[in-house]
Amino acid sequence: MNCNEVHKQILFFAEATAHENQMQEIQKHLTACNECNSLYINILTNLKNIETEKTSQSDELFFEQLQAKLNQKQKTNANLHLHSFRQVLEPLKIAAVIALGIFLGVLIGNSSEQTVQTEQAQTETYSLEDEFTKEIYFAGNDLAYESVEEYLTETNSQNK
Amino acid sequence: MNDQELLAQIQNNDQLAFKELVKRYQKAVVNTCMGFVHNTDDARDLAQEVFIEVYQSIAKFRGDAKLSTWIYRIAVNKSLNFLRSHKKNSLLKSIEQFFKGEKNTHYEIAHNQSADSELLNNETAHVLNKALESLPENQRIAFVLSKYDEMPYAKISEVMDISVSSVESLLFRAKKNLQTKLVHFYTNKPKIN
Numbered sequence A: 001m002n003c004n005e006v007h008k009q010i011l012f013f014a015e016a017t018a019h020e021n022q023m024q025e026i027q028k029h030l031t032a033c034n035e036c037n038s039l040y041i042n043i044l045t046n047l048k049n050i051e052t053e054k055t056s057q058s059d060e061l062f063f064e065q066l067q068a069k070l071n072q073k074q075k076t077n078a079n080l081h082l083h084s085f086r087q088v089l090e091p092l093k094i095a096a097v098i099a100l101g102i103f104l105g106v107l108i109g110n111s112s113e114q115t116v117q118t119e120q121a122q123t124e125t126y127s128l129e130d131e132f133t134k135e136i137y138f139a140g141n142d143l144a145y146e147s148v149e150e151y152l153t154e155t156n157s158q159n160k
Numbered sequence B: 001m002n003d004q005e006l007l008a009q010i011q012n013n014d015q016l017a018f019k020e021l022v023k024r025y026q027k028a029v030v031n032t033c034m035g036f037v038h039n040t041d042d043a044r045d046l047a048q049e050v051f052i053e054v055y056q057s058i059a060k061f062r063g064d065a066k067l068s069t070w071i072y073r074i075a076v077n078k079s080l081n082f083l084r085s086h087k088k089n090s091l092l093k094s095i096e097q098f099f100k101g102e103k104n105t106h107y108e109i110a111h112n113q114s115a116d117s118e119l120l121n122n123e124t125a126h127v128l129n130k131a132l133e134s135l136p137e138n139q140r141i142a143f144v145l146s147k148y149d150e151m152p153y154a155k156i157s158e159v160m161d162i163s164v165s166s167v168e169s170l171l172f173r174a175k176k177n178l179q180t181k182l183v184h185f186y187t188n189k190p191k192i193n
């Protein structure tokens, strides 16, 4: 077996899955060829690396950490649901604010109308009061209320 | 308790049954993920993501495949997605570096390391991982399930949903390709004095 033929079987030789007679041929070549032997050692190191990468120890914290992550995910999902619920809620909130605004507007409008009416009523009261004071005022001033006719008749009777 | 019974109990919201499932498949799932990502922390995180998905979708699991097959499929998919997103990120980074006119730092590091035999020896064990990354996806999956999970061909065929002879063929091609890449790497690498 030459170097090229060994190269075509070296990985299968390293994992001991080559045919038995080929295993022997390659073994024979490796004892005589340093280059192929060093190639074999490198490939064997790579295959052994798979074994060192594999976990064999039990990981006690694995489940605890998994549970913490699951709780975190559920919380995030709940927040996400809340967030999407809020997103749905947002236009409703705006609509509610607008409706409230309109309602308040109407309410304020109505109450100001009532104020105007009260003011008008108050103005009327004031004018009655004015009239009253006027009456009082005029009551003190007899001449002001006495008609010309009465005045003349009185003056006439006095003259009689 | 077999997997079917365990599944029924988990679907009835039995937390202890879920804990038992994690205990049963934890090492296998971590190893599957490790076969793709080759980093202990990433493999562990991914494995936890796998169990989170199992937990979240087990109510919908109708048992068309075995529970173990389903879990392995999730592990393979999660690992491949992880690699794809990393590849995308590193591609974006290298494009960014290219447009910024930065030097290829990875290339420089690799060449500095080749001067240090100790580093190269350490690196040599990971050449297979790099070679594995360049394999077609289905060959890589077959290789990882075979080597990292020590799965028999029949189980690989279940997980990959292909025939046993297809698994044999995929594995043979995967090993041939890896061998070519490894031989090329080691017979062409610069000599260290």
Ligand SMILES: [Zn+2]
Residues within 6 Å of the ligand: A002, A003, A004, A006, A029, A033, A034, A035, A036, A037
């Ligand atoms: Zn040779």
